[in-house]
Amino acid sequence: MSSAMVVDFEWSDAQRARYDEDGFVIVERIVDPACTGILKARYGGLFAGHFETGTNPDNFPVRVAEGDLSPVTRWMTNPWRSDYTIAGFALDAGIGRHIARLNGWPGTRLLQNNIHWKPPGAPALSMHQDTSYHLWCAPADLSSCWVALEDTSAEGGTLLFARGSHKWPRTTLEDYQARIEAKNLEGFLDPSDFKTYVMEAAAFAGVEPEFVPVEVPAGGGAVFQGWVWHGSDANRSDRHRYSISSHGIRPETRFAPDVPANVFGRYKRFNDTAMDEAYFPIVWSEDGYRTPGMDDYVAEGSGARLAG
Numbered sequence: 001m002s003s004a005m006v007v008d009f010e011w012s013d014a015q016r017a018r019y020d021e022d023g024f025v026i027v028e029r030i031v032d033p034a035c036t037g038i039l040k041a042r043y044g045g046l047f048a049g050h051f052e053t054g055t056n057p058d059n060f061p062v063r064v065a066e067g068d069l070s071p072v073t074r075w076m077t078n079p080w081r082s083d084y085t086i087a088g089f090a091l092d093a094g095i096g097r098h099i100a101r102l103n104g105w106p107g108t109r110l111l112q113n114n115i116h117w118k119p120p121g122a123p124a125l126s127m128h129q130d131t132s133y134h135l136w137c138a139p140a141d142l143s144s145c146w147v148a149l150e151d152t153s154a155e156g157g158t159l160l161f162a163r164g165s166h167k168w169p170r171t172t173l174e175d176y177q178a179r180i181e182a183k184n185l186e187g188f189l190d191p192s193d194f195k196t197y198v199m200e201a202a203a204f205a206g207v208e209p210e211f212v213p214v215e216v217p218a219g220g221g222a223v224f225q226g227w228v229w230h231g232s233d234a235n236r237s238d239r240h241r242y243s244i245s246s247h248g249i250r251p252e253t254r255f256a257p258d259v260p261a262n263v264f265g266r267y268k269r270f271n272d273t274a275m276d277e278a279y280f281p282i283v284w285s286e287d288g289y290r291t292p293g294m295d296d297y298v299a300e301g302s303g304a305r306l307a308g
């Protein structure tokens with residue numbers, strides 16, 4: 001199984017062991033480096049609010065005029081709904097396959113896709129655990145694939161993991177609801193100390209955290225568990241730092257009936273906990289199933305260049 005964009009490989013036993021132990025695996029090549037330029041070329045327009053499909057992304061806290069390279073950390077959730085090229089990555093069977101195979105799942109459903117862009121001088125992004133925002137998923141089993149679209153370095157504010165932190169005590173439903181109510185995204189994109197929460201969690205767990213930066217060439221990245229603490233420091237280099245990620249869940253995941261789904265509740269049908277595949281598509285399955293129509297959707301626009 002390979003596409004024009006995602007590199008074909010199998011996980012080794014050593015990588016599986018690392019994933020269980022550390023909560024993440026760093027990979028030198030996930031996306032063909034020849035495709036990274038096509039993806040990041042979309043960012044200027046997207047962050048200026050130009051949406052090719054006519055549909056807004058789900059979360060779009062930062063808007064910056066096209067050509068403005070000011071040192072602001074830019075972030076967006078579900079740009080795949082807005083841009084066919086970004087959809088070419090998010091809906092790629094290869095990403096779903098890598099996530100499913102590493103986790104031992106029968107397939108992967110796309111929960112959400114993110115893009116991040118940090119120009120030189122842009123601030124940090126607070127360390128967090130993805131699953132703590134998605135306890136409305138039943139089961140709340142998340143695994144994400146993050147890909148660098150430029151060569152990354154610790155100095156350049158690459159993704160940082162706290163090794164083994166998926167085994168620390170987990171955020172409770174009460175903490176989660178308090179965060180949503182307190183709109184804890186305040187300070188998320190420009191925190192005074194991006195490690196505040198992870199240090200609190202480490203102290204609670206009684207461990208001295210070990211931080212691991214994802215230093216990879218463009219097209220490399222990592223697959224990581226939803227409970228692992230991660231985030232990124234300010235970009236202190238003179239290079240722009242672009243990344244793209246997909247957060248996957250098991251194909252059989254449903255809405256938890258008693259947990260508010262925040263922004264994603266808009267995709268929940270009345271009296272029904274099923275996840276609609278138009279919004280949470282199944283991108284890869286062991287038995288060959290993929291949500292129908294995705295390849296046509298990608299081919300509809302400029303993403304056709306990536307469709308293989």
Ligand SMILES: O=C(O)CCC(=O)C(=O)O
Pocket residue numbers: 114116125130144146158159230231232243244245
């Ligand atoms: O790229 C980053 O700095 C953060 C990525 C991230 O947290 C995510 O995609 O979940």
